[in-house]
Amino acid sequence: MVLGMINGLEIVSLIDVSIDIIKLISELHDAIKSFEGLPKAFQHVNEQLPLVLDTLTRAKERVPQLEATTRVFVKEKLQQCEKKASELLEIFKYLKETQGNSIMNVYKRVVKTIGKRGRVEDLMKDILSSVKELSENQVFQLAGQVDKLQNALDTLAQVIPSLADSEMESMNGGTNPEQFGDNNVQNWSVGDGDAWNVTGVVNRGQNFNQSNHYGNMINTTVAKDPWAWLLDNLSFKDWLKPGFWKKVFWLFGEPGFGKSALCVHAIEASEKLFRDRSSRSDPAAFYFYDYGEEPENDTTVYLNLADSLFRQKYAFGDQVSDKIFAFAGSRATGPLLKEFIKAIIEELQVAYIFLDGLDEVLHDSLRANRALQTLNFCLSLTEQKEFDVKVWCSSQDRVKIRTAIEKYNAGFWLHLTGEENAPDIEILVRTSAEQMQKDGPDGMKLRHLHEVMHTIKGNFLWASLAVDSIVQAGPNYLYTSFY
Secondary structure (H helix, E strand, O other): OHHHHHHHHHHHHHHHHHHHHHHHHHHHHHHHOOOOOOOOHHHHHHHHHHHHHHHHHHHHHOOOOOOHHHHHHHHHHHHHHHHHHHHHHHHHHHHHHHOOOOHHHHHHHHHHHHOOOOOHHHHHHHHHHHHHHHHHOHHHOOHHHHHHHHHHHHHHHOOOOOOOHHHHHHHOOOOOHHHHOOOOOOEEEEEOOEEEEOOOEEOOOOEOOOOOOHHHOOOOOOOOOOOOHHHHOHHHHHHHOOOOOOOEEEEEEOOOOOHHHHHHHHHHHHHHHHHHHHOOOOOOEEEEOOOOOOOOOOOHHHHHHHHHHHHHHOOOOOOOOHHHHOOOOOOOOHHHHHHHHHHHHHHHOEEEEEEEOHHHHOOOHHHHHHHHHHHHHHHHHOOOOOOEEEEEEEEOOOHHHHHHHHOOOOEEEEEEOHHHHHHHHHHHHHHHHHHHOOOOOHHHHHHHHHHHHHHHOOOHHHHHHHHHHHHHHOHHHHHHHHO
């Protein structure tokens, strides 16, 4: 009984995903339907969306406890439906981004990356066929939908193709990609219905690891410009210089000492350098490991790095090089992503990679193994002669991390202690306290501040907790207990 319920929930989840995608496609069609030159096939496709939505909704309402063999069939059809719907969604999304400019150039490019069945009408036919096969299965009791779905298929068969058959044959026969113009959109297939495109969007409409953004790493209570000492540190300044022979920077220290915040400042410094060099402000390549996050898979970190590095080189609409375009359509495995990262760095010539918190995942053998493999790969890039890669690592001092970094003599090690943190923590505590209470004897304020500083001993985590306690206590308590 329990197993049957689980199977049913799995089917419902698959249906929900396709329903959400179909709804998004409908919304995007409303945004692009007035674009000049949009093939009429798009309108015909949009007209079939309500039927697909209705059929999937009916199927969801009637999900039974399936036998194992039936469940495999149903799951396969729903995955096929989701895959085609996801590819269709990508087309609509990219056309919306064009804002009506050169839409056919972009459309052709996306269709090419999808493959022989990449036209919108072909994708909709495949969606209808999958849904029709589900309806024909007696477990769903949807016989009334079968004729409607067949009529929809017959209608689409009469639609003027959005791209001529001859053009499709030419596109899929290895035609030079440059013939399609400058508006260049690239995807490659990840398998099982996922696709990664080089602008950094997953088919299901999610940005790569949006929660893994360094903007979330700094507590908003921190005073302006703390940790500025890092930017004046001679070792860091040398490491940051393009072409400088020491290419690895390891910042290590105890928990709560502000390593992640310093990593953020290092990233911002590299981004400023990048802006000065190229007049663009794309993000650095980074990954923040987190104890509480979902475990990374074989490609999680590489996808994040590849996405950021690509966007440093290319903006939407840029023509990518033949070497980068050659990756389109390939299955995005770990080894292939490594090759892609090397290829894009070779075009950039100078790249900065930041890895923070590797110690956060050492408790899990699988996550630890993947994290250390990623670290070793990034470190190996620093030895390549074809380009200049700088790697930053911030973590606690752990044997496995130290062992990996020790192999590379061309680097700086900086042990973060309370001595470096003391001025910044004083700024944090003093500013936060003074913002809450301007009055009080200065001598008493200074004396008690020193007592708090002595207790904190260079630990930003403890400092943040102290500030939180001050905030929660309120002004009356400040007079008696803090000041």
